Amino acid sequence: VLCSVFSPNTNFGPATASDNCPFGLTILGPVVVNSLSICNVGTITRTFTARDASLNTRSCTQVITVTNPNIVTLANINFPPDITVTNCQGVGVAVTGNTTVSPANPPCSDLSISFTDDAPVASPLCRDTINRTWRVVDTCQLVAGTQNGIFTRVQRIIVTVPAPVITGPATITLYATPSSGCVGVYNAANAAHAATGCNLVLSNTRNALPSFNINGTYPLGTTNVTLTATET
Numbered sequence: 351v352l353c354s355v356f357s358p359n360t361n362f363g364p365a366t367a368s369d370n371c372p373f374g375l376t377i378l379g380p381v382v383v384n385s386l387s388i389c390n391v392g393t394i395t396r397t398f399t400a401r402d403a404s405l406n407t408r409s410c411t412q413v414i415t416v417t418n419p420n421i422v423t424l425a426n427i428n429f430p431p432d433i434t435v436t437n438c439q440g441v442g443v444a445v446t447g448n449t450t451v452s453p454a455n456p457p458c459s460d461l462s463i464s465f466t467d468d469a470p471v472a473s474p475l476c477r478d479t480i481n482r483t484w485r486v487v488d489t490c491q492l493v494a495g496t497q498n499g500i501f502t503r504v505q506r507i508i509v510t511v512p513a514p515v516i517t518g519p520a521t522i523t524l525y526a527t528p529s530s531g532c533v534g535v536y537n538a539a540n541a542a543h544a545a546t547g548c549n550l551v552l553s554n555t556r557n558a559l560p561s562f563n564i565n566g567t568y569p570l571g572t573t574n575v576t577l578t579a580t581e582t
Contacts, residue, residue, distance in 0.1 A: 353390045353418045354457035362414060367400035374403025380412070389458045389490035391418045418458040422488045422499075426451055429484055429503040437511050438548040441467075441480060446507050449484045460489040470509070480507040514550055514579035518543030524568055533567040545579035553578045 351360075369375045380396035394414040401407045430447025439445045449463050464485050470478035482505040491499025524534025543562040545552060555576045556564040562577050 351414060351416050353416050356390050356416045358390075362394075362396065362412065365398035365400075365410060365412075367408075369400070369402045371402060371404075376401050386416060387490060389418070389460055391416055391458060391490060418490070420456065420458075421491060422451065422456050422459050422461065422486075422501075424501055426453075426456065427486050427501055427503075428452060430505050432506040432508075434508040434510060436548070437509055441482075441507055441509060446482070446505070449486060449503075451486065458490060462487045462489070465505075477508055477510045480509065481505075482507055511581065512547070514545050514547035514581050516543065516545045516577055516579055518562075518577075526570060530567070533569055535567050536565055538563065538565055543577055545577075547579060547581050549582045551580045551582055553580075 365377055365380070367375060367377055377398055377400050379398040383395040383397075386392040386394065393416070396412040396414070397409055398412070399407050399409045428450045430443075430449060433446050435441065435445055443465075449465070451461060451463070466483050466485075468481045468483075470480050472478050484503050484505060486501040488499040488501075493499070522536065524536055526532045526534050543564075545562070552561050553559075554562055554564050555574075556566065564575055564577075
């Protein structure tokens, strides 16, 4: 019997007996010995005993074997590949990938999927390597002292730290007017600077503000302003 269609309530039928003196012939049982796993794989033994009027007995045994011909193997498991991400993306499974089993709910299986990460190992290239060990366990296959039903794979995750990128006009031309006192007035509405990256600390040489806000007045001539984005 396939475990996928087996039911504990299945009627496997009665036993019959014959005797040269049928009067008083009875059938006792069955005595059932259930050796099924938690996933209903294994054997059921049913023992019947025929007894005649003279108390002579004869027994017979029926063995019902419940099998799972399609157990989960490594071929059913899709482990995520090695991957390189940025520290902005993070290392959550939504980014680095998850482990799945196909089909998603295999019959006669009791699956659990988990992972553990080792401590990141830093390299001189401003990146970390994380070894993520995936573990898939099919409780239905576990046998003490063996690795039956346990599948593992190490996923290598490299986390890079890209340099921040500053965008915006490199050169700004302001026009002084008599009403402004012969100075140029800069307003962020004229042109904006921005930076992309993670956990950025912004600064500029125009003022003490921790930002790219360089609004203000500028004298005639050229003023060099340096914008700095530091990733912490």
